[in-house]
Amino acid sequence: xxxxxxxxxxxxxxxxxxxxxxxxxxxxxxxxxxxxxxxxxxxxxxxxxxxxxxxxxxxxxxxxxxxxxxxxxxxxxxxxxxxxxxxxxxxxxxxxxxxxxxxxxxxxxxxxxxxxxxxxxxxxxxxxxxxxxxxxxxxxxxxxxxxxxxxxxxxxxxxxxxxxxxxxxxxxxx
Amino acid sequence: xxxxxxxxxxxxxxxxxxxxxxxxxxxxxxxxxxxxxxxxxxxxxxxxxxxxxxxxxxxxxxxxxxxxxxxxxxxxxxxxxxxxxxxxxxxxxxxxxxxxxxxxxxxxxxxxxxxxxxxxxxxxxxxxxxxxxxxxxxxxxxxxxxxxxxxxxxxxxxxxxxxxxxxxxxxxxx
DNA sequence: ATCTTCTTTCAGATAATCCTGAAACTACAA
DNA sequence: TTGTAGTTTCAGGATTATCTGAAAGAAGAT
Numbered sequence: 001x002x003x004x005x006x007x008x009x010x011x012x013x014x015x016x017x018x019x020x021x022x023x024x025x026x027x028x029x030x031x032x033x034x035x036x037x038x039x040x041x042x043x044x045x046x047x048x049x050x051x052x053x054x055x056x057x058x059x060x061x062x063x064x065x066x067x068x069x070x071x072x073x074x075x076x077x078x079x080x081x082x083x084x085x086x087x088x089x090x091x092x093x094x095x096x097x098x099x100x101x102x103x104x105x106x107x108x109x110x111x112x113x114x115x116x117x118x119x120x121x122x123x124x125x126x127x128x129x130x131x132x133x134x135x136x137x138x139x140x141x142x143x144x145x146x147x148x149x150x151x152x153x154x155x156x157x158x159x160x161x162x163x164x165x166x167x168x169x170x171x172x173x174x
Numbered sequence: 175x176x177x178x179x180x181x182x183x184x185x186x187x188x189x190x191x192x193x194x195x196x197x198x199x200x201x202x203x204x205x206x207x208x209x210x211x212x213x214x215x216x217x218x219x220x221x222x223x224x225x226x227x228x229x230x231x232x233x234x235x236x237x238x239x240x241x242x243x244x245x246x247x248x249x250x251x252x253x254x255x256x257x258x259x260x261x262x263x264x265x266x267x268x269x270x271x272x273x274x275x276x277x278x279x280x281x282x283x284x285x286x287x288x289x290x291x292x293x294x295x296x297x298x299x300x301x302x303x304x305x306x307x308x309x310x311x312x313x314x315x316x317x318x319x320x321x322x323x324x325x326x327x328x329x330x331x332x333x334x335x336x337x338x339x340x341x342x343x344x345x346x347x348x
Numbered sequence: 349a350t351c352t353t354c355t356t357t358c359a360g361a362t363a364a365t366c367c368t369g370a371a372a373c374t375a376c377a378a
Numbered sequence: 379t380t381g382t383a384g385t386t387t388c389a390g391g392a393t394t395a396t397c398t399g400a401a402a403g404a405a406g407a408t
Contacts, residue, residue, distance in 0.1 A: 007307065008302070008307070009299045009306065009310045009311070011298070012294075012295040012298045012310065013295075013310060016291065016292070016295050016314065023284060023288050026284050027201060027284075028201045030365085030366075032367085041313070042310055048384095049385080050384095059368045060369075060385090061368060061387075062366080062368070065386090065387090085384065086383075086385090095320045096320075099320075117189060121186040124182060124185070124186045125182060128182070128183055132218040133181065133182070133183035135218060136183045136216055139215070140186070140190065146270075149343070153343050153346060153347065166323075168346070172327060173326055173330055204395085222354095223354085224354095232398090233399065234355085234356095234399075234400095235356085235357075235398060238356065238357090239356090239357090239396095239397090259406065260353075260354055261354080261355080
């Protein structure tokens, strides 16, 4: 087996990393952060900063910032090897756990603040007695209730174990 | 009632527009596009380009581009008034329909292409007999199946009428 | 055909985001 | 204390996304 050429799985991995990065940037997630995540998701062993820098050809600062960010999201963990000082990083590989984590974080960071604004918009216009003001109020309330309901459903699903969620979804499809 | 000050509901509306814009940009949607959408969602009457330009203080080119984009997403419609040549725009106000539209478009534009890459990654590594290559293959397959399953669930939910979806969700919540 | 009103396009300007690299920092070891 | 290995920070640079405005295009009205 030639050692100087990249193996098939490593080529596929590079495509995966690139696509994950592109997907991230369409969903408001920094491309590099998504790429690091993809890299760690598919890493046979935990990796350390310099390996990641080299694989993605990015600077130390960039790698460090995005690794911290990923730790902040709870998508990767720092692990230590006995006798070694440097930090290694590993990603959660279970897809369901990953999705749950992302859902929790996005809710906390984006949905809840948006909901607060909807509530405030509804509250401030509740005295509107007619016309456009009243219509606006109704609309904000409707939107608020929809989001609150959506949060409840998401919370329920996300608190399930993978198997339960699967079973539940199968029933829906059946 | 003083006519020279902005009414309460219009202040609330401005907050809503701003927040919707911010939310959009956290989810990979151009801020202006989201703002125009918010503006039209809360417009008592269909609006035309110049009104939108003024409300959001944006250029004609920007307004036009993002209005077309919104039409492309199916989130707003062009309407004509009899005897008038210019185009008016109105947004779908039903929240459920709106969510369904967004889900359909994002699936088509982002999820399906990403799925193709997963499939290709899995396909290209199916011969890997062991070690990291095999692990990678398994992971891609798992991810692919998860996404395909997610798409099925989403399609099912999205094809429901609002009332059915609500009923179904209520049962889930217990 | 020419005018008028409205729409579209796009090159260049602007703004938002992201990245680099070097210096500062931390902590353990000798 | 000095050295070494690793981590963090952040000012300035690079890149990408977005916006402007003016010119060109379209189509009904006269």
